Amino acid sequence: MEEKLKDTIVLFIKFGSEENIKSLYENGLIYLNTIEYFQNLEDNGVRGDKFEGTVNIKNFKNTDELKLEITDTITGKKINFKPSKLQLRHYDSYPKGNLYSLYCIKQSDFFNTDELIIDSKVKDFGTHALFIRNTKIFIAKLTAEITKLNMSYKAKPIEYYDHENINGEINLFQKIQKYKYQREYRIVVQNNKQEPLKISIGSLKDHSEMFAINSLEDLKITTNRIKHKT
Structure with missing residues (x-):
């Protein structure tokens, strides 16, 4: 009988410009844009998503x-x-709320392989990346600051679906399979105002590393394969 393992998050990666990633690394500055912004963003489907909302x-x-x-x-x-x-x-005719997204690597990603490949399309997100090792502390600090603003939130990995065959309701934690390479973990903040949020959670230097995205070709994410007990 196979033992069911809890699928924990082992690593977050945030991609962006050198300026924004350095600000996140040094000061913990987090920028949450509106749902409407991503719905209407025209960037050849990199961040913009016509299915958003x-x-x-x-x-x-x-x-x-x-x-x-x-x-x-x-x-x-x-x-x-x-x-x-x-x-x-x-x-949703007037989608309200703010989004923050991270590239998410989970324990289950290594169930059948010893090495994980980051799709080269992530280079479209910017020039730099921040590898966040202590994912629990990161989420705890971010959600604590959201709570201080008297705002509610939900946070979990995105599920990907076949938009040409699905029939039924869709929510903000579902995206079309085209974006599966993004391995997205999403925080959705309820906000009645159509405006971005800026939140500072303090320096991330103690549990993160900053890289130029071009160096990702020289990095390998490997693990000892997780064995299933029978």
Whole structure:
């Protein structure tokens, strides 16, 4: 019988500009942008996500009996066509709240391998990275500061889904499979104001290291393989 292991977080990585990562490393300065910002950000799908704020998706696979009609409201001319497939997405019309994201490496990532590969696409996030070893202290400090602001929050790893086949409700801790390489851990802060938050949790020098992203090609994340008891 296989023993079920708790899937703990072993490492956070934050990517960004040299200035922002240095500020995080030295002063613990954390910037949480709005949900609306990420929904509307146009950066070729690096940070911006048109699915952000989606609350429901409906995919129509059998469109044989489905007909769409487009009407020109000025001339009254109508155009009818049959789509080969159709997807309807319902968005939160005025999404409120702030997001903070981290690259997350979990214990389960090493269940079947001794080495983890960081996708080269993370280079699109900036020039530098901060490896945060003590993930519990980091989250504890961040959430403590959020609580001091009398704000509520939720924090957990993102689940990735197939947006072309899913039918049903979607929440802020679900993203399409295109972004799976980001291994995202997300903190969502409820905020009635549409404005960014800046929070300082103090220096991270005692439990983190700063790297240039180009050096990631020379770094290997390895572990002794976790053995399952039977």
